[in-house]
Amino acid sequence: MGKKIANLGFLVVVSMILSHCANRGTTTGGDKDVTPPVIIKSTPENFSINFDAQEIQIEFDEYVKLKNIQKQLIISPPMNIEPEISPVGTASKVITIKIFDTLQSNTTYAFNFGESIADNNEGNLFPYYKYVFSTGNYIDSLSVSGIVSDALNKDVDERVAVLLYEVDSSFYDSIVYKQKPKYISVTDSVSGFNLENIKKGSYLLMALKEESPNYTYQQKTDKIAYRKQFITVPSDTAYVLKLFKESIDYSFVRARQASQNKIAFGYEGAFESMLINILSDIPDDFSSVITKEIEKDTLNYWYRPKLEVDSLIFEVIRGQSIDTAVVRIKDFKSDSLVFKSLSSTLKLQDSYIISASTPLKYIDESKVRVMDKDSIFQKPMMVLDSIINSIVLDFDKTEKNSYNIQLLPGALTDFYGVANDTLNYKATTKLQSDYGNVRITVRNGVYPLIVQIIDNKGEVVESQMVSDATPVDFKDVKPGVYFLRAIFDTNQNGGYDTGNYLSKIQPERISYASEPIEVRSGWDTIEEFVLAD
Known part of the structure; x- marks a missing residue:
């Protein structure tokens, strides 16, 4: 019995020693493979001349896969019939190219694989491999x-x-x-x-x-x-x-009935000087008006009275382009007069804008009231923008104030004689110290210039036309990090003009500041903007 206990104790000690030794190290499986695959041979050989094969095989020393081959592979000159490249979705030691197109004579072709070739296990790239051949007796270089x-x-x-x-x-x-x-x-x-x-x-x-x-x-x-x-x-x-992105050439797309007494005319390109004439027989009291949909390439043709017809015929003219449109007329629900405020927080120089769902015709300013938080009435100046179908209100504003804007019944009347009910809106202003001011001194300017402050998305935050080297001041700029941009307004039309390939017109020159600017609340930022030559 004592011998058995002694033997058992010996086994326990040995096990503990072996366990301790085993825990002193961890099996790693060796260093990670970072070696890219190697080409063993190509058939036909890379840089072959007098090439007339219909299949190319490129053999590697290990399994490879092709990643994003449709985007990465560039074939120059391009082939009208795309070749078949394998493997696709699997791994292989051989990349195969099957050519179906008729190759041009005496021409050097290059297959640039970009970063598409990688080994199957670790994904080590075989980058920018290029297979080249010539159908002539030399390789163009x-x-x-x-x-x-x-x-x-x-x-x-x-x-x-x-x-x-x-x-x-x-x-x-x-x-x-x-x-x-x-x-x-x-x-x-x-x-x-x-x-x-x-x-x-x-x-x-x-x-x-x-x-x-x-x-x-x-x-x-x-x-x-x-x-x-x-x-x-x-x-x-x-x-x-x-x-650059060209301005799209004008073209008429189509006309359709959008609601009762409203025809929508879709177009591409610029709509300015676009004319819409009705060719169908119309009564003596017929009247129409055209508005543009905001953020859509659509002109809305509104008419009165309602016409009991199956279709209407229109002529759409812009320059030398003349199109005829036939619109089927059905019973539709009429548009209701609905108003929407397009702004709520205003800078002191901003306008307050109210848009309408049907074309506005009349404004009765005596029924429009603007009152600040101290119950002081402001006299608004009101303008009807008939193209975007909006009312623009301008009135004196002070910082850190709020304004109640009230339109009494009958203040606004639309094309169909429908007037508004009582409308109440509210606008506010911030402290001037919540904004920053920016002064820009331009160097190397060729005038006129359009100096702009843009955000990191490329959207214009502030813009000003300048005609000489006088410093450019931007007031009440929202705090943030911005970029400076100058447009060389060559044709002096006050805007950026893009290029046109067929007319052989290059886009207007633009220069960016080398570093961004930071606008801080309550700070006056002064920057020198040196335009690149």
């Missing part, structure tokens, strides 16, 4: 490089496509809308570009930021940049391209 900026915005979009169109006997200006370019690249992380494996020649250099990439320009959705003069390759020039 010239290049074009530069940088892309944004004409209007401080920041530049990522992965902007940079394109070269060969200028030969088949070239025409509008080819960019219809055909893919000869060569393609995309910008890198600092908005630079480098088009490689280009042959000697003359080219149109341009860039596109596409909503739906297909390497052709779609005016409605894409940004464009272009160099006005054709470039010659080879060249040592580093080119700068400025992206």
Whole structure:
């Protein structure tokens, strides 16, 4: 019995020693693999000449996968029939490219995989691999490089496509809308570009930021940049391209009945000078008025009296564009007269704005009262903005005050003779010390200039037209961090003018301050704005 107890004690001691030894270290499985995959061979060989194969195989020393291949892979020149790339969704030691398009003769092709190739286990990238071949007897080796900026915005979009169109006997200006370019690249992380494996020649250099990439320009959705003069390759020039969004060309879209006695006319582009004429037979007492929907490309055509017809015919004219619209007329509910305040907290120089749901026709100022918190009445000045169908009220304001705005019955009457019931609104002002003031001294100015304060979303907070080097003062600016921007108003129309590719017009020049400014409550900020050459 004593021997058994002794043996048991010996086993317990040994177990404790072994357990202690085992806990002194932890099994790690070795160092993490950080080595990217390695190409063993390519069939046909990379940089092959006289290429006529229909399939390419690229073999690696380990399993690889393709990530985001649709976005990362750039084929230059682009193919009309997309090749098939595998593996897709799985891992393999071989990347296979099946070519279905008819290759151009004596042309160098490049497949740039970007950051799409990674090993299967750790995701180690095999970045910017490029497979190149030529259907001729040599590889083109010239290049074009530069940088892309944004004409209007401080920041530049990522992965902007940079394109070269060969200028030969088949070239025409509008080819960019219809055909893919000869060569393609995309910008890198600092908005630079480098088009490689280009042959000697003359080219149109341009860039596109596409909503739906297909390497052709779609005016409605894409940004464009272009160099006005054709470039010659080879060249040592580093080119700068400025992206801009064109103003959409005017076009009439359609007309439809929106409610009783209201026809909505949709359009694209600028609506100014757009005329809408009714061609149908109408009674002698017929009358109409047109308003614009806020934030929509729609003009509303209101008419009276109600017409007992199945359809109405209209003519829509703008410049040389003439369209005819037939609108089916049904029984609809009439629009009710509803009012909405568009502002509540005002700066001392702000107007108070009230919008209406039906077109306003008359204002009776004797029925409009504005009273501050001390029961002192203010005399408002009132203007009817017939385009946006709003009433604009201006009255004297003081800081840290509140104002009751009352419109008695009959103060506002719409196109159909309907008047308002009693309306009550309230507006307030803050202390002047809740805002900051900014004084800008501009250097290197070419006048006239439009000096602006913009927020981090690119929205204009303050804007002022200046005609000389006098300091620019912005009063009552909401505290925050902002950027300064100057627009060189070349055509002196008081606004920014974008470019137009077909008209060969570049966008107006814009300069940003190198550093943001901070506006503080109760502070006067003084800044020197040196415009870049």
